[in-house]
Amino acid sequence: MKHAVLAYLLDRLCSKPAPFFVLDSHAGIGLYDLDGEAAQRTGEAVRGIRRLLATAPALPAAAAPYLAQLARLNGGTLPADGTIRSYPGSPALARGLMRPGDRLVLAELHAEDVETLRGHFRQDTQVAVHHMDGWLALKAHLPPKERRGLVVIDPPFEAPDEYERMVAALALAHRRWSTGIYLLWYPIKDRATMWRFHQMLEDTGIPKILAANLSWADDDRSDRLNGSGLIIVNPPWQTEEALAELLPALHQGMGAVQGGTACHWIRDENGQPGR
Template identity: 65%
Template sequence: MNYRHAFHAGNPADVMKHAILALLMTRLTAKANPFAVLDTHAGIGRYDLTGDEATRTGEAAQGIQRLLQAADAGGLDAATAAALAPYLDVVRAGAEAGPAITTYPGSPCLARAFLRPGDRLVLAELHPEDARTLKEVFRGDRKVAVHHMDGWTALKAHLPPKEKRGLVLIDPPFEAADDFDRLVAGLALAHERWPTGIYALWYPIKDRAVAWRLHQRLEDSGIPKILAAELTWNDDGRVDRLNGSGMILVNPPWQLDETLQQMLPALHQALGFTQGIAHVEWVAGESTA
């Protein structure tokens, strides 16, 4: 439990992950029936980009700050601007307007921004200090329940939700050697308990072979409708650094694959990357052909 996301808040991996999360939340709100969201590795909810951790790494400058500058300069085409608007609207709403934002919403605050009357957000965080901070952020908010608990246990404890529709975000820190194994096992368990839910699983791309093995294991799992989206900014020659960010999406909303196929290359360009690619493919259950 040594990982602290405050050092990495707003970096390119966050931008990609949270832009997709905002799209999923928007699709959930398109139907009137209430929904529930479970975030298994919630963190602290909101991050200070002027704090020691964020300024020590400066990663937000290559991520959300750069994207806001591109958006404000009119550097996004109309379709990309529309796809990113739900995400950027939340980022701007909680901070100073323009590129010089001082705070960044983690996935709990981002998801909370989309909740309507009757919707619910369940947050699990194992790190004791982070769990206390998270509880303070949402103190008095009756739509949000914060649990100091292991995220993998939360999949057993909180699924299926009473609302029968919603989203599970699984975003572990990947500081343990078996986190990829637990990701696959956790999805299998959750899907067995709630096969109709939407699942969004984030994973780091360092060693390309590890990502390929993850895709193969998911394909072999028999779970249908699995979409993989990746954004990379370094080549695959080194495995001692973060080369990109991936999202596994199970039961993605209709035509989300087409939206991501347009949005991610534009995001890659807006972030100023000269290496890497944006890639979307069906691992199981659908075909883009």
């Protein structure tokens, strides 16, 4: 879900001529080999991606930018059975949708991953890779010179206070650059944790916060990953309507028989608590 929504948001940024800026605070390695050893250790995730792509013709228009980038990285077309090999992380997706004049900054803390990232973008003058803590990157690189752009905040959720850190980081980043789009990813495990997180976001007072959730299992157990959640601050016009089509199609395409999807405002464009 995250990558499909990210591609949609970047495509919307491309609809206007002014250059835009992208910051990925926890960039990872940028591009993944689905036949590689690391991917095979999470075989169910790989199977889910390929199962979804096998339903690509039935996905709504909002998925088109995502599918186009997958095709670009896999010989120009998507196999009918969805068996692609190269899968883009957020950095590769962002770079694929950028135009001349747009700019991408990638922050990654793990040294080995930084070297892999630099290998992908070594000769690319529109991409800067920084070996630094993602939370510090938000302060170091915001505000950018561009008025338009997007910030991806996708931490590994290894620390017990990751939700609190994410909310504090968003509040700081928004104070520094209130016109940017912010895309936050978080794991859905149990419902109570998710709603506490949403309440913390509401308490920031930041307007235009849209929440989108996709779960493939009942969200009543905290000992497993049951779904993915996204927070979008300053979503482009009609994003809610696009997600209302996209999320159920992704859920069905994954072959999920439990869980479901939801999209609602935490705070609306006037700063009022959402429905």
